[in-house]
Amino acid sequence: MASNPSYSKCVEACQECATTCLANVVAMLGKESKNACPRCCLECAAICTLCVHAMTIDAKFASDYCRLCAEVCQWCAEECAAHDHDHCQKCAEACRRCAEAGQSVAA
Amino acid sequence: MASNPSYSKCVEACQECATTCLANVVAMLGKESKNACPRCCLECAAICTLCVHAMTIDAKFASDYCRLCAEVCQWCAEECAAHDHDHCQKCAEACRRCAEAGQSVAA
Amino acid sequence: MASNPSYSKCVEACQECATTCLANVVAMLGKESKNACPRCCLECAAICTLCVHAMTIDAKFASDYCRLCAEVCQWCAEECAAHDHDHCQKCAEACRRCAEAGQSVAA
Amino acid sequence: MASNPSYSKCVEACQECATTCLANVVAMLGKESKNACPRCCLECAAICTLCVHAMTIDAKFASDYCRLCAEVCQWCAEECAAHDHDHCQKCAEACRRCAEAGQSVAA
Numbered sequence: 001m002a003s004n005p006s007y008s009k010c011v012e013a014c015q016e017c018a019t020t021c022l023a024n025v026v027a028m029l030g031k032e033s034k035n036a037c038p039r040c041c042l043e044c045a046a047i048c049t050l051c052v053h054a055m056t057i058d059a060k061f062a063s064d065y066c067r068l069c070a071e072v073c074q075w076c077a078e079e080c081a082a083h084d085h086d087h088c089q090k091c092a093e094a095c096r097r098c099a100e101a102g103q104s105v106a107a
Numbered sequence: 108m109a110s111n112p113s114y115s116k117c118v119e120a121c122q123e124c125a126t127t128c129l130a131n132v133v134a135m136l137g138k139e140s141k142n143a144c145p146r147c148c149l150e151c152a153a154i155c156t157l158c159v160h161a162m163t164i165d166a167k168f169a170s171d172y173c174r175l176c177a178e179v180c181q182w183c184a185e186e187c188a189a190h191d192h193d194h195c196q197k198c199a200e201a202c203r204r205c206a207e208a209g210q211s212v213a214a
Numbered sequence: 215m216a217s218n219p220s221y222s223k224c225v226e227a228c229q230e231c232a233t234t235c236l237a238n239v240v241a242m243l244g245k246e247s248k249n250a251c252p253r254c255c256l257e258c259a260a261i262c263t264l265c266v267h268a269m270t271i272d273a274k275f276a277s278d279y280c281r282l283c284a285e286v287c288q289w290c291a292e293e294c295a296a297h298d299h300d301h302c303q304k305c306a307e308a309c310r311r312c313a314e315a316g317q318s319v320a321a
Numbered sequence: 322m323a324s325n326p327s328y329s330k331c332v333e334a335c336q337e338c339a340t341t342c343l344a345n346v347v348a349m350l351g352k353e354s355k356n357a358c359p360r361c362c363l364e365c366a367a368i369c370t371l372c373v374h375a376m377t378i379d380a381k382f383a384s385d386y387c388r389l390c391a392e393v394c395q396w397c398a399e400e401c402a403a404h405d406h407d408h409c410q411k412c413a414e415a416c417r418r419c420a421e422a423g424q425s426v427a428a
Contacts, residue, residue, distance in 0.1 A: 050264040157371040
């Protein structure tokens, strides 16, 4: 439950993206990677978690965090999408949804 | 999405409790309190967030964190329940649900 | 210890600012406030903690987070400086130092 | 700056351990591992960060978190010590120091 109801969709997307990204870091441990995945996932999980916190407290800079988060999510989606693993494909999807939700809040 | 599906209910309860507690800290700022609320909420939000992280990575000590989290949630529920504010009553409910979910994981 | 040594000063400033801000939230509970303090401190602690995480993993968007963090710190410093409490004055100082460190990283 | 000065040494140890562990996760990405490292580091960084937060707000359950953290640090130290990499050896040292500091707080 965020303080500001207009954030509720983005809070959910960020929560989902944060856990999916973090689970992907674990799933990728010990697997080869030729790009930024799962490093991007570690970064993406952190900014998503920050955004959940910020929206929950109705932070002054919430839209700025979400704008930046959308950019990170977009990058992470591209990196993960390049891997055939199911967990990476799921991660890319969660990142894309979160990027959209973040852009809506930032707009 | 947690790495371990058996955690999914508790992850949700912890996410809900973390945001509800944090929103309650903000709602209580500048309001009088004769007990631990909203200080307990600040603590409860932190351990709930840790538990989400731990369950998501299928952490070795996940059940220990959840056991401790259930204890914190129980305490926080009692403190918040003593306040008539709607936001405190809602917080108490989220804490009670999270305490139950945490006990299930810990068992 | 951050992955990238050039961040070490800013990591320290962010760690100090995060804990000082969080301690100020607690110190202000139950005290009157006519401005954003201690709400700004709750927000500032969160973005500082994110920056510590980001610099530690040598994140792609580290300088962006630090630029935004410097802006939050600057705002928080102004809000806290307006309060005569020792803890608010100390918080304002930690925020100013962190704003400078963040601007250096962002530059 | 923690609210309670008696925690200051443990706060520092936890901050150092959290960043060293997180840096080790990144350093280990793409490298083979026959044990829990760097998965333990990801878990250890999270509980250390929680402990910093808890001691900073002088949390009711601070000593419980620190007791559990010491146990996690001890485990993580053993796992990392088994790897010859410099970054793993450094991580093991930071974990050992943090385990000691956590035990002192918990005592």
